[in-house]
Amino acid sequence: MPETRKPLLRALGGEAVWPPPMWLMRQAGRYLPEYRAVRAGVPDFIALCTTPELAAEVTLQPIRRYGFDASILFSDILILPWALGHGLEFKEGEGPVLPRLRDAASLAALDPKRVPDKVAPVMETVRRVRAGLAAEGFGQTTLIGFAGAPFTVACYMVEGGGSRDFAATRAMAYADPALFGGLMDTLTEATIGYLSAQAEAGAEALMLFDSWAGVLSPSLFRRYVIAPATRIVAELRRRHPDVPVIGFPRLAGLMVGEYAATGVQAIGMDTSMDLRRAVGLVPDGVALQGNLDPMALVAGGAALTEETAAILREMKGRPFVFNLGHGIVPQTPTDHVAALVEQVRAAS
Amino acid sequence: MPETRKPLLRALGGEAVWPPPMWLMRQAGRYLPEYRAVRAGVPDFIALCTTPELAAEVTLQPIRRYGFDASILFSDILILPWALGHGLEFKEGEGPVLPRLRDAASLAALDPKRVPDKVAPVMETVRRVRAGLAAEGFGQTTLIGFAGAPFTVACYMVEGGGSRDFAATRAMAYADPALFGGLMDTLTEATIGYLSAQAEAGAEALMLFDSWAGVLSPSLFRRYVIAPATRIVAELRRRHPDVPVIGFPRLAGLMVGEYAATGVQAIGMDTSMDLRRAVGLVPDGVALQGNLDPMALVAGGAALTEETAAILREMKGRPFVFNLGHGIVPQTPTDHVAALVEQVRAAS
Numbered sequence: 063m064p065e066t067r068k069p070l071l072r073a074l075g076g077e078a079v080w081p082p083p084m085w086l087m088r089q090a091g092r093y094l095p096e097y098r099a100v101r102a103g104v105p106d107f108i109a110l111c112t113t114p115e116l117a118a119e120v121t122l123q124p125i126r127r128y129g130f131d132a133s134i135l136f137s138d139i140l141i142l143p144w145a146l147g148h149g150l151e152f153k154e155g156e157g158p159v160l161p162r163l164r165d166a167a168s169l170a171a172l173d174p175k176r177v178p179d180k181v182a183p184v185m186e187t188v189r190r191v192r193a194g195l196a197a198e199g200f201g202q203t204t205l206i207g208f209a210g211a212p213f214t215v216a217c218y219m220v221e222g223g224g225s226r227d228f229a230a231t232r233a234m235a236y237a238d239p240a241l242f243g244g245l246m247d248t249l250t251e252a253t254i255g256y257l258s259a260q261a262e263a264g265a266e267a268l269m270l271f272d273s274w275a276g277v278l279s280p281s282l283f284r285r286y287v288i289a290p291a292t293r294i295v296a297e298l299r300r301r302h303p304d305v306p307v308i309g310f311p312r313l314a315g316l317m318v319g320e321y322a323a324t325g326v327q328a329i330g331m332d333t334s335m336d337l338r339r340a341v342g343l344v345p346d347g348v349a350l351q352g353n354l355d356p357m358a359l360v361a362g363g364a365a366l367t368e369e370t371a372a373i374l375r376e377m378k379g380r381p382f383v384f385n386l387g388h389g390i391v392p393q394t395p396t397d398h399v400a401a402l403v404e405q406v407r408a409a410s
Numbered sequence: 411m412p413e414t415r416k417p418l419l420r421a422l423g424g425e426a427v428w429p430p431p432m433w434l435m436r437q438a439g440r441y442l443p444e445y446r447a448v449r450a451g452v453p454d455f456i457a458l459c460t461t462p463e464l465a466a467e468v469t470l471q472p473i474r475r476y477g478f479d480a481s482i483l484f485s486d487i488l489i490l491p492w493a494l495g496h497g498l499e500f501k502e503g504e505g506p507v508l509p510r511l512r513d514a515a516s517l518a519a520l521d522p523k524r525v526p527d528k529v530a531p532v533m534e535t536v537r538r539v540r541a542g543l544a545a546e547g548f549g550q551t552t553l554i555g556f557a558g559a560p561f562t563v564a565c566y567m568v569e570g571g572g573s574r575d576f577a578a579t580r581a582m583a584y585a586d587p588a589l590f591g592g593l594m595d596t597l598t599e600a601t602i603g604y605l606s607a608q609a610e611a612g613a614e615a616l617m618l619f620d621s622w623a624g625v626l627s628p629s630l631f632r633r634y635v636i637a638p639a640t641r642i643v644a645e646l647r648r649r650h651p652d653v654p655v656i657g658f659p660r661l662a663g664l665m666v667g668e669y670a671a672t673g674v675q676a677i678g679m680d681t682s683m684d685l686r687r688a689v690g691l692v693p694d695g696v697a698l699q700g701n702l703d704p705m706a707l708v709a710g711g712a713a714l715t716e717e718t719a720a721i722l723r724e725m726k727g728r729p730f731v732f733n734l735g736h737g738i739v740p741q742t743p744t745d746h747v748a749a750l751v752e753q754v755r756a757a758s
Contacts, residue, residue: 226574229705229739236709236717276624276661279703279735280684281720313624315663316687336628339664355627357577361584369584372629387627391577 070131070204073381074267074306074327076347081409082374082382083131085206086399087330088389089124090136093396096123107152108144111137112183118190125200127396128403131383132204132267133191135260137184139210139271142256143219145180146172146248162222164234169245174252181256188263206308207265209257211272211294212249213286219245228277235282242286250290254297261302268298269308269330276313276332283317291324299325308351312388319343333387337376350377353387354402360391362398370402374409418479418552421729422615422654422675424695429757430722430730431479433554434747436737437472438484441744444471455500456492459485460531466538473548475744476751479731480552480615481539483608485532487558487619490597490604491567493528494520510570512582517593522600529604536611554656555613557605559620559642560597561634567593576625583630590634598638602645609650616646617656617678624661624680631665639672647673656699660736667691681735685724698725701735702750708739710746718750722757 067075069083091097097120104110111117121136140158144150149161163169188207195203210218218224220231220242235242257268275287295307310330311321321329322344331340331352340350358369373384384406390399415423417431439445445468452458459465469484488506492498497509511517536555543551557563566572568579568590583590605616623635643655658678659669670677670692679688679700688698706717721732732754738747 224574226572227736232703232705233708236703236706236713237711239713276682279681279701279706279717281717282703283682313661313663313682315661315682316666316684316691317682318664319687333627334624334631334661334663334665336664339667343664353627355580355584355630357580358584358627360581363585365584365587369627369629388575 068131068202068204068266070383071266071306073349073383074308076327076349076381078379078381080378081407082377082384084384084403084406085130085132085134086124086386086390087134089130089134090120091390092392093390093394093399094123094127107138108141108150111141114183114186114190117183117187118194121187121191122194122198125195125203126198128399129200130203132206133195133200134206134269135184135188135191135208135265137187137208139208139215140218141181141184142177142209142249142252143172143215145177145256146174146252147176148172148219157224158218160218160222163219163245166241166244169241169248172248174248174255177252177255178259181259185259185263188260188265192264204266205264206267206269207257207260208269208271209253211270211275211287211311212246212253212290213275213278214271214273215249216242216245217274228274232277232282235286246286246290250293254294257294257298258301261298261305265305267306267308269310270294270326272309272311275311276315280317283314284320287311287314288321288324291321291326295325322348328381328383330385331387335387337373341376341380347381349381349383351383351385353385356386356388356391356394359386359398359402360394362395362401366398366402367405370405374406378409416479416550416552416614418731419614419654421697421731422656424675424697424729426727426729428726429755430725430732432732432751432754433478433480433482434472434738435734437478437482438468439738440740441738441742441747442471442475455486456489456498459489462531462534462538465531465535466542469535469539470542470546473543473551474546476747477548478551480554481543481548482554482617483532483536483539483556483613485535485556487556487563487621488566489529489532490525490557490600491520491563493525493604494522494596494600495524496520496567505572506566507571508566511567511593514589514592517589517596520596522596522603525600525603526607529607533607533611536608536613540612552614553612554615554617555605555608556617556619557601559618559623559635559659560594560601560638561626562620562622563597564590564593565622576622580625580630583634594634594638598641602642605642605646606649609646609653613653615654615656617658618642618674620657620659623659624663628665631662632668635659635662636669636672639669639674643673670696676729676731678733679735683735685721689724689728695729697729697731699731699733701733704734704736704739704742707734707746707750708742710743710749714746714750715753718753722754726757
């Protein structure tokens with residue numbers, strides 16, 4: 063009975079659901095006053111991610127307000143390296159700060175056996191969100207679990223935080239392929255376990271965020287984006303054949319067609335991607351997800367209406383999930399989000 | 411007598427010169443001890459750009475050391491807004507700092523009539539480099555002039571400096587198209603005058619750097635990258651039909667084919683571009699330039715040899731200029747550059 067399945071799962075299954083299912087990356091976040099109220103009451107960001115009651119609450123907030131087709135686990139891509147024993151701090155206004163992984167000893171210190179205990183609260187959050195969605199009448203909303211892709215997580219671990227171009231990471235990838243490859247292998251296997259546990263706890267779809275894939279040359283992209291994603295997707299599909307995987311290789315550009323061969327059920331399109339051209343490079347059965355510019359949502363008005371209409375026009379008749387091309391930003395007016403939801407829901 | 415023309419100009423003219431002509435973006439720069447020695451003697455970076463004797467000297471330094479096929483004018487893309495009357499400072503370790511252009515009054519304050527006097531030293535540098543190349547026996551080296559493309563220059567003017575995603579610029583482009591479009595028009599016309607003056611002073615090719623083109627959605631890319639480049643190239647080709655133009659729309663990704671319609675003679679490929687796929691999207695007569703990862707040059711050894719060999723393999727038989735995919739970085743060992751030159755010169 064496919065028509066009774068949730069709209070997001072139908073689209074990820076290759077069906078051209080219309081109007082398209084929609085959600086927004088980072089939809090549980092600082093643009094929502096109810097999120098800021100919860101956040102104000104916790105000592106730090108990691109505490110929010112690892113306190114199931116609070117993480118489940120903020121996961122549900124945007125669903126209550128906008129009725130999105132997906133809720134995405136409230137967490138952070140750096141929770142996995144943190145669970146592996148790598149340090150992590152979030153400094154106000156600075157983003158994440160981590161020790162810099164630059165040698166074999168730091169790699170050897172990562173301990174995959176610690177992960178299940180450390181991420182137990184995340185799994186409890188997943189269970190609570192599933193229960194909450196059912197209890198609050200959001201029977202059509204799909205719960206998405208997620209992890210950072212190994213390359214993007216490695217970027218933060220090697221640089222010790224964010225960076226404009228992740229130069230130290232690329233330098234290590236070229237100069238010490240044994241060390242960098244070892245880090246990638248450790249992260250790849252840990253990511254499989256982490257996402258698999260989320261599926262077991264109740265996540266109905268999984269997303270792999272490779273935010274910095276676009277800084278790589280084609281040869282490194284194949285080795286450190288496509289190969290690990292292929293391994294992760296194959297293993298997840300073997301263990302959880304009913305749980306689709308969304309890959310998000312941000313700024314993949316011309317590599318998007320090759321990325322489709324990872325076996326993902328959907329590919330997230332960043333804002334720069336021309337959807338018509340992307341369609342020509344990705345097999346018909348693979349759903350696309352994206353890609354409104356978050357700054358068009360900040361601007362609102364004619365710019366928002368026109369950019370949204372252009373996306374809907376390109377994607378009609380194809381498996382598609384409406385989303386942003388990058389995370390929603392804190393200064394986004396909530397009434398602009400409401401206007402966007404109204405426009406997408408009215409797509410004809 | 412095409413065989414007597416300089417190799418770079420032959421490649422930009424659509425000829426598959428082999429081994430390919432080569433130069434490196436930011437080849438006159440801090441990785442060279444002789445550059446650091448000159449830089450140490452001037453009060454600030456703007457003074458270096460506007461003192462013809464010194465700017466010409468550092469332009470010639472990498473040619474003396476490596477015999478590149480192109481010398482590129484030593485200057486900065488922010489010299490043009492500075493000449494228009496917009497403030498500019500380079501702070502040590504911080505990059506450029508500018509006033510933030512956020513209203514019509516700041517736009518109206520830009521004064522194109524000031525530009526010729528302010529950029530007179532740049533034109534004197536061009537003349538000195540041409541004379542220097544001839545005097546020092548570099549008769550096969552082509553002098554490239556350049557400017558920032560209007561969108562990238564506007565990014566720095568609106569943000570007041572560098573940024574990871576130029577969010578304020580994109581927000582203005584969506585929310586106030588009259589103001590942002592006015593800024594783009596002013597910069598487009600000023601860029602034509604500035605590049606045209608460089609050609610008159612002796613620049614034999616011109617390059618348009620759109621370093622931040624990749625942050626735009628496809629619709630804004632068409633409006634603020636492709637349209638101004640088309641206007642600039644058309645006017646430059648009308649005035650200087652023998653001076654080819656190289657466009658560098660960094661991170662253009664899937665838009666690279668549309669960018670070719672601007673009329674440029676060559677397109678710079680950033681590191682992320684898969685050259686085989688790019689070839690399929692760009693007309694045969696348009697040269698490609700790029701795209702070794704600057705971090706592979708830092709790493710040296712097998713990584714450098716393999717990445718370089720892959721580029722040469724893809725580009726053989728096609729009009730091509732070997733270059734990096736982004737500027738050379740200060741920590742690059744000079745002997746790695748020497749090894750790269752040797753490998754490219756030996757391409758068979």
